[in-house]
Every structure is written in structure tokens, then in C-alpha cells.
Amino acid sequence: MGGATSAQVAVRSTAVERRILALWAPDWPAAAAAAERDLAPHEPIAVLHANRVVACSASARRAGVRRGMRKRQAQANCPHLVVAADDANRDGRVFEPVVAAMVELVPNVEVLRPGLCVLPISAGVRYFGSVEVLAEALVDAVSALGVESSVGVADEMFTAVLAARRGIFVEAGGDAAYLVDRPVGDLMIESSLCDDRRVELVELLWHLGIRTVGAFAALTPTDVATRFDDDAVLAHRQARALPSRPPSGQAPAPDLAVEYTCDPPIERIDAAAFLGRRLADELHHRLSSAAVACTRLAVRAITELGQEHSRIWRCAQPLTPDATADRIRWQLEGWLTAKEKPDSPIVTIVLEPIEVVAAGALQYELTGGREVAERARRALVRVQGLLGGDSVRLPIRSGGRGVVEQVTMVALGDELRPAADPAAPWPGRVGEPAPAVTLTDTLVHLVDAEGDPVTVTPRGAFNAEPVLLRVGNRGHSVSWWAGPWPSGLDADDAVQARAQVLLDDSRALLLLFRTGQWWVEGVYE
Secondary structure (H helix, E strand, O other): OOOOOHHHHHHHHHHHHHOEEEEEOOOHHHHHHHHHHOOOOOOOEEEEEOOEEEEEOHHHHHOOOOOOOEHHHHHHHOOOOEEEEOOHHHHHHHHHHHHHHHHHHOOOOEEEEOOEEEEEOHHHHHHHOOHHHHHHHHHHHHHOOOOOOEEEEEOOHHHHHHHHOOOOEOOOOOHHHHHOOOEHHHHHOOHHHOOOOHHHHHHHHHHOOOOEHHHHHOOOHHHHHHHOOHHHHHHHHHHOOOOOOOOOOOOOOHHHOEEEEEEEEEOOHHHHHHHHHHHHHHHHHHHHHOOEEEEEEEEEEEEOOOOEEEEEEEOOOOOOHHHHHHHHHHHHHHHHOOOOOOOOOEEEEEEEEEEEEEHHHHOOOOOOHHHHHHHHHHHHHHHHHHHOHHHOEEEEEOOOOOOOOOEEEEEOOOOOOOOOOOOOOOOOOOOOOOOOEEEEEEEEEEEOOOOOEOOEOOOOOEOOOOOEEEEOOEEEEEEEEEEEEEEEEOOOOOEEEEEEEEEOOOOEEEEEEEOOEEEEEEEEO
16 A cells, blocks of 8 residues: 555656766865875965966965965965966876776766766665765765765756755755756856856846846746857756756767777876877867767776776867867876776777767857868877877967067977966066067177177176177177166076167067177067
8 A cells, every 4th residue: 555656666766867966076176286295184275377266275265365366365365375286187187086986886977077077876876775875975985085075966967066066965856946046157157067158148147137047047948049149048958957968869870989009008198198199189080070079988998907997078068189188198197197006008098989969069160260270280190190299399378588488389289388477477578579580599799889799787788889780700780779678697697688679681689698698589570
């Protein structure tokens, strides 16, 4: 009499099958940086990008540090603050043991980003008996690694991720009710489930008087689709607790998977990173040929003795070649540097698209700009494969006083990190416009009307007016000059300075006075 009917059991089983558990490690970039530096839990730390705080620990927040603060203000609020540079590779590498600990308990863990995982709870509940016991087991496994985490459960992924930030289990069928009073800013709180346009959408909704997720959900789909862009349509589905991205109805073709036999086997991190770029390029060539893009990717690595290491990566937007290469690198680097390293060198790597969408999800502009850039990138990767990883390098803006110092050359595929912060103050930095050509080893002689060398005094001024510039046996009259501008001391503790000169043949040069001699540092056009 009190037993459940088969239909009721089926309904409950279906509800469990579709529910999602999210595990969130708060402030992960800061936690990863602290783990790498072996800091004590109470020591405040902040991660900076472009001289602004992008993540900080709880102890740093208690001292008044906030996201978006400039470095100087953060250090003023917290004098003992430890500062670390933003490093996506570090975040992925340090998060790998956390994912491994979760996989030991429940399979099919999907990594949205370092610091955030989701998984279907069906298999785990069948084994552990209840979702509460499953969540407790996951948190305990992660805590054993010294990582703080919280868990949320809901019907849909977006709701589960929000619930994880508060450690809430949303009852089955209650996603919409849970979201209705949430602030509209929650629509952009998790970058792995939206794109960069979400910030603009939230600002626009705020100006329109829409303050809660429920108020946005109350709009009709037609109004949203006609007034806003496609990301707003996705946000509206998330706000209504509808499936934001169900598994694609298009099954991946079997020939999309990339399997590579490593010869020689991989034991070093640099070899893994270089191979990851090559495999990512090959995978995306196959995806492009099939007119599809990948949103869920399984990466498997197999050793000589048969040990296998597998992860599933999920992204809000279709994976690009660079994003795929990053995930391969994070996974392999985390495995190769873990306490329990592979039992032997890696001999096989398999990239298998699990979920694909139409290629329209990753459209290029009609002008062909990005398509041309992608074709050029592939050609450069091929050159890199023939000549080595450092054979192709890209310039990025860096910090420094001289024009040469303001450019950092980075190998293609590596993180675009400048050698120095370009936003930091650089007294004596050469002003705009920058020279069109930079030089490093062209020695010249600057002389006065008497033919004596023109130098820079300890007080940073010319000892005489420059009249002639000699390059080898040739001389050019100086028709105009500006400077000098001192920029510190050189290796011999002598004054170092820069000056600009205009020659009689209309050439304009940027000169550097160093070690008692003048060098051409740049040529203006």
C-alpha cells in the first residue's frame, strides 16, 4: 500500500539522471598561486593582470583588497600582501590533482575552467546512496589536497554553478524559483558559461530597470531575440532555467578524433606543450573540413605501460585551436608534475570531440580577416614544427624606458606575457610616436663644432651642442636635436640617456648614450 508505483520510480529516476552537481573552488587563481609558493592559508595573496587585482584570497579581502584595485592601492590596504602575476597555465596545472581526486570517486567530470567542475550526479548517487553523501565525499577528497571548495546541485548547469557559490542544493524542478530573486549581475558571474558580451547586456538591463534574473526571465523570448543579440538569448534561457546547451543532436563523426603516437615518448613539459599545439591544429583542421566546431573535448594520454589519463573539457563557446592547445598543456603538465607521476613515458595522445555544433557557432567575419589570420597561424605552426618552438615569435607590448625594452618577443603558442608591466610608471620613457625601426648594435659618434665628442654630463645634459653625427667614415650634419632625457645608470654606474636628432638627409634617429658611447636605438619614418 505504501510502495511507490513503477511510474513514480521512473519519474524520480529521470529527475536524478538529469540533475547536475557543480564543485567550485573559490578564488582559484589566488589559491593556485598560493599553492605554488607554498604559502600558509592565512597569508594574503592577490593575482594581478595589467596592474589590477583579478583574484585575491579571503584574508586579502578582509584586509580591504578587492578585484579591480590597482596594485598600489591593494598594497596600501594590505602591506603584507603577496603579489603574483596572472598565469592560466599555473591555474590549470595546479587544478589537475583536484580533478584527479574527483575522478577517483565519480567518472565523467567535466572541467569548465580551472577551479570549477560539473558532473551528472546519477552514477554517483547510485553508488553513494544520496546526493548529500556524494557531495560530502567530493568535498572531503578535495580538502585532503588542501583546497577549499563548495558544492551546488540543480537541474541545469547554470543554476548549479550559481548554487555552488553558496553551497546550496536546489530542489528538483526548483531552478526557476531559485533564480527569480537573484540579482541580474549573476548572469555574468561565471565567465565559462557566457561570452564577453554578457557584461554589456547586464549593464543595458540595469539601465532599463531590470534588476533581477526573474525580471529578465519574465520577458518573452520574442522580445529578447528581436531586441538583443544571440548571447542575450542564451542568457534568457539560463534565466528561465531552460537547458542552456543540451548535447548536440549531431553525433561526432568517428574520423574527427585525432590519435598521435609519440616518437620519441614524452617525458618533458616543453615537449608536451609543443605537441599539444600541433595536435590542436590537426584537430581543428578536421573539424573545419567537417563544418563543425567542438564544445566538449576528451583528452586521453596513454603511457608505455598502459596507464591512461583522461579528462573532459567543456566550454561555453566552441573551442579555438589556442584554447584546445591550452587545455592539452594544462592536463599533461599537471600529470607530469603531479606527486603520482605517470608510470612510464607517454606514447599515445588521443583528442576526441564528444560534442560538436554547427560551424556557424564559430563564424568568421565576411571580410575574411580572422579566416586569413587563422590560415597564417597554421602556416606559422608548420614552420615551427620544422624549425623548432622558438623559430616563430610574436611581439607584444611590454614595459620599459627604451623602445627595444617596450617589446617582448614570445614564441607562438606560449602565453603572451610581457617581460615587464606596460601600465607601470616608467620615468624617462621615450614618448610617442615610437620609431618605425628599432636597432640594438649600431655605434655612432656625435661631435660638436670643434670635432670633440658630445657626451652626457652627470646632471643629464649635453656637454656641448651636437653638430655632426658620424657613422663609420661618413658624416651627417645635425639640423635639429631634442633631449637628452636621462633614464638611470648603465652597467658602469654612468648616466644613461636618450636623445633625438634630425640629419641633413631628413632622417630622424633616436640615440642612446650608454657606457660613454652613442648608439642608434631607432629610426623614425
